Amino acid sequence: MRVLAVGGATLDIINRVTAFPDEDDELRAAAQRQCRGGNATNTLVVLTQLGHHCSWAGTLGDDAASRVIMSDLQQYGVDTEWVTIQPGGVTPTSHIITSQATGSRTIIHYRDLPEYRIEAFEKIDLNNYDWIHFEGREVPAYEAMLRHARLTPHSATISLEIEKPREGIERLAAMADIVILAKAYASSQGFERAQDLFDSIRSRAESAMLFATWGVEGAWLQTVAGDTLHVPAYHPPEVIDTLGAGDVFNAGVIDGLLAASDPAAVLCNAVRLAGEKCGHRGLRIA
Ligand code: FRU
16 A cells, blocks of 8 residues: 655664663763664654555755665665755754663654645645655644645545644644554653543544554554553563654554554554564564
């Protein structure tokens, strides 16, 4: 199936340490690697491995980091026709510490690059896609794109990821068929239970299927009819690297729903895919 995702790409500079440092510590990394990251593109490289034809709509600077990102996407077969290269722009970076002791990932993200613009998005023929996924970012830009996607005739399903709090981001939920909420967002809003999170979002997204990732506790979904399901986390034999696990979950949800699997099976498979990812480094799937 054909999937378009709108959102970010970054250059990830990943330092692996045996244990997370204290503030003002100095320590030597056990290993370092640089690679492409960013939620939307992470989701797409998993979807291409699951057999989908994927396109990315996003912005990059015109620098060395952007060439690393473009070449990685091309290696995975992700179409980059809709990418905007910002003249003089600087590609976003994430300095990431992954801890061998726990598998945790701590991210310092830097971004000084304009968001993807509605004018670029309007040029895309949405009829060419079965699924359009938005990584919920700067609200005015994404609101304009989601509105356009909602009002243009096409038969694609529209999904939205809400990972972090942003002023007014809940407004975007009304325009999506599928909303995937992350625990970081839930915690920022003071929700300790997925059910409370669903209750709060439901009035803004009356006809959406809702998903919520809950870290080691697994994930939840609520159907449009209001039935709630929970699947416990899948634990790999050893937790090696959790970086991008949420993005892999999103790919699992999109893949499952494109295959028209029933909601419980979709949730189980997405949790399993994300859990398996934590058992190894990077986003290659078996
Ligand atoms: C993982 C990730 C990283 C990126 C960061 C951006 O989910 O996409 O690859 O650096 O999050 O917020």
